[in-house]
Amino acid sequence: MNEIRTILHELQIDPYILYDAIVKSTDDYVYLVDMTLDVSLVSENMLQDFDIPGRIVPGLVPLWGELVLEKDKVRYFKSIEQMLEGITDEHNVEYQIRNRKNEYVWVHCRGFLKRDDEGKPILFAGVVTNLGDKGKVDHVTGLFMQTECEKQVQLILNQPSRNEQSGILLLGLDDFTRINDLNNHIFGNLVLRQFAQEIQQVLPDDAVIYRLDGDQFAILYENTSRQMIDDLYQKIHAYCNRQHKADGTLYFCTASAGIVMIGEDSDNYLDLIKYATCALEASKHKGKNSCTFFTKNLIKSKLRSLEIADNLQTSVLNNFEGFYQLYQPLASSKALKIDGAEALLRWHNEKFGEVSPVEFIPILESSGLIVTVGKWILEHAVKTCRKWIAYSPDFIMNINISYLQMLHNDFVPFVKKTLDDNGLDPKHIVLEMTESYFVTDMIALKDTFRELRDMNIKIAMDDFGTGYSSLGLLAQLPADIIKIDRIFISALKDIAFNRSFIGSVIELCHSVGITVCIEGVEDSDELKIVLNLGADSIQGFYFSKPISESDFVQRYFNS
Numbered sequence: 269m270n271e272i273r274t275i276l277h278e279l280q281i282d283p284y285i286l287y288d289a290i291v292k293s294t295d296d297y298v299y300l301v302d303m304t305l306d307v308s309l310v311s312e313n314m315l316q317d318f319d320i321p322g323r324i325v326p327g328l329v330p331l332w333g334e335l336v337l338e339k340d341k342v343r344y345f346k347s348i349e350q351m352l353e354g355i356t357d358e359h360n361v362e363y364q365i366r367n368r369k370n371e372y373v374w375v376h377c378r379g380f381l382k383r384d385d386e387g388k389p390i391l392f393a394g395v396v397t398n399l400g401d402k403g404k405v406d407h408v409t410g411l412f413m414q415t416e417c418e419k420q421v422q423l424i425l426n427q428p429s430r431n432e433q434s435g436i437l438l439l440g441l442d443d444f445t446r447i448n449d450l451n452n453h454i455f456g457n458l459v460l461r462q463f464a465q466e467i468q469q470v471l472p473d474d475a476v477i478y479r480l481d482g483d484q485f486a487i488l489y490e491n492t493s494r495q496m497i498d499d500l501y502q503k504i505h506a507y508c509n510r511q512h513k514a515d516g517t518l519y520f521c522t523a524s525a526g527i528v529m530i531g532e533d534s535d536n537y538l539d540l541i542k543y544a545t546c547a548l549e550a551s552k553h554k555g556k557n558s559c560t561f562f563t564k565n566l567i568k569s570k571l572r573s574l575e576i577a578d579n580l581q582t583s584v585l586n587n588f589e590g591f592y593q594l595y596q597p598l599a600s601s602k603a604l605k606i607d608g609a610e611a612l613l614r615w616h617n618e619k620f621g622e623v624s625p626v627e628f629i630p631i632l633e634s635s636g637l638i639v640t641v642g643k644w645i646l647e648h649a650v651k652t653c654r655k656w657i658a659y660s661p662d663f664i665m666n667i668n669i670s671y672l673q674m675l676h677n678d679f680v681p682f683v684k685k686t687l688d689d690n691g692l693d694p695k696h697i698v699l700e701m702t703e704s705y706f707v708t709d710m711i712a713l714k715d716t717f718r719e720l721r722d723m724n725i726k727i728a729m730d731d732f733g734t735g736y737s738s739l740g741l742l743a744q745l746p747a748d749i750i751k752i753d754r755i756f757i758s759a760l761k762d763i764a765f766n767r768s769f770i771g772s773v774i775e776l777c778h779s780v781g782i783t784v785c786i787e788g789v790e791d792s793d794e795l796k797i798v799l800n801l802g803a804d805s806i807q808g809f810y811f812s813k814p815i816s817e818s819d820f821v822q823r824y825f826n827s
């Protein structure tokens with residue numbers, strides 16, 4: 269110590285030169301606090317990146333503390349307090365702090381307190397390392413990554429006696445590839461960053477969020493319970509189910525989740541993540557935007573999905589073996605006459621028997637097989653319709669389309685060719701697409717919709733009321749028909765809201781030239797109400813369940 273002091277003295281180094289050389293040789297932020305005057309000197313990069321008033325700052329410690337993320341403040345101030353109380357001379361904490369871009373970044377803050385002979389603090393100096401620059405933090409989101417998550421989980425697993433529960437909430441953004449496909453990666457990254465930053469604000473003190481791969485995040489929640497983790501998901505859910513804006517673009521992005529309890533579900537990090545992923549996938553299969561706790565049964569259903577995917581693939585390769593269509597009649601409300609049908613896909617398999625489309629369509633979609641099967645669906649429905657117009661010249665066939673099909677460049681030419689090959693006038697088909705894709709994909713699908721409508725093909729928005737669109741948006745949608753989802757009908761008799769909701773939707777649609785179909789009408793009471801509300805067409809078990817081609821012909825055309 270004395271030796272160094274002597275050398276520095278002999279070298280007669282100007283403290284300014286010394287300071288300048290040190291600051292210039294590091295990317296870290298450097299600070300010096302004169303504890304007697306409570307005035308600090310901070311490096312130029314620190315002033316550039318953080319909201320502090322100048323290089324020379326009075327009262328830096330509380331000012332800096334203000335920028336620290338709310339839930340990390342305790343940690344930061346506790347370390348300062350311990351120094352002031354003389355418990356330690358060392359400051360060594362990691363926390364998140366808000367930079368000038370209003371984003372929270374992870375930093376590692378180290379410093380040392382020098383005291384005079386009486387123990388009174390005179391100088392506090394140190395460096396703040398931006399962990400993002402050290403490869404520990406993900407640049408896109410500003411969060412710690414997988415390795416850090418594993419380290420922390422391992423620490424919990426290594427505690428000899430764990431009294432408190434800890435869990436992992438694995439989050440996956442729903443349809444994130446769609447956000448990327450429809451916009452670009454830069455926009456996708458912006459969405460990820462916004463999500464990460466916003467979720468941090470709702471996290472309780474004992475929870476930390478990490479970025480895993482792609483659109484997946486893990487929240488490690490210590491000293492918690494199943495209920496508390498579920499409550500946390502509900503908060504995130506509420507945040508997600510709003511319209512968001514990034515770079516001037518409006519978007520929707522919900523999140524699904526899977527939950528595992530550390531120790532209870534497994535004592536092994538890799539298994540915990542595997543199980544959480546399994547629970548997350550279950551949430552996605554249930555229709556996304558929901559949360560599932562891991563149970564051993566989920567492994568079984570995952571195996572089932574994988575096996576079904578394999579068998580679907582084999583069916584497709586074997587000339588669509590096992591696939592067939594049923595047709596559900598659509599009645600016009602004027603004469604209650606059947607003048608159309610919706611083609612509904614079915615799949616029968618030797619091992620699994622009859623599998624519901626609610627189960628196998630999402631598997632076709634996630635495996636990409638829907639594009640090939642979608643062509644088969646279209647061809648079959650068009651062929652059937654071509655036959656049926658011989659019985660009923662104005663007959664219309666509704667065909668369900670997945671958004672993945674529409675994203676393919678050859679979709680419109682394929683529809684055109686199929687109609688041409690079968691000599692069917694385009695006015696005889698309606699393409700149905702689920703509501704949730706309308707709003708978010710409207711810009712990307714705009715050209716496809718326009719080309720289809722230019723060909724005189726009508727477009728129906730399916731399952732209205734289950735997605736994001738608001739009444740205000742209806743007028744702008746490129747749809748000719750709105751199909752109101754059956755969830756509204758099932759409660760129609762009891763809830764006045766549903767009646768006035770459906771009534772207003774119908775009124776609004778009519779005012780902009782959109783016709784309305786009501787799905788899921790099961791009995792004559794419901795029919796009466798729906799007719800009174802002014803719907804244009806009706807579909808539901810009241811008329812018929814989906815039936816085979818021959819039954820349809822026999823029932824409706826053999827009079």
Ligand code: C2E
Nearest residue numbers: 612613625626629645668669670788789790807808809810
């Ligand atoms: P969706 O397009 O909303 O089809 C209507 C579903 O509601 C059908 O179920 C139909 O059987 C059922 N439904 C109709 N009326 C009533 C009623 O009065 N009461 C009740 N409880 N249900 C009624 P399904 O055939 O099981 O199809 C389920 C979903 O699978 C379809 O919902 C659609 O999203 C999808 N899907 C079916 N076929 C295809 C297809 O060819 N392509 C695509 N992409 N999706 C399809």
Ligand code: CA
Nearest residue numbers: 610668700730
């Ligand atoms: Ca449909």
Ligand code: CA
Nearest residue numbers: 730731751787
């Ligand atoms: Ca529907």
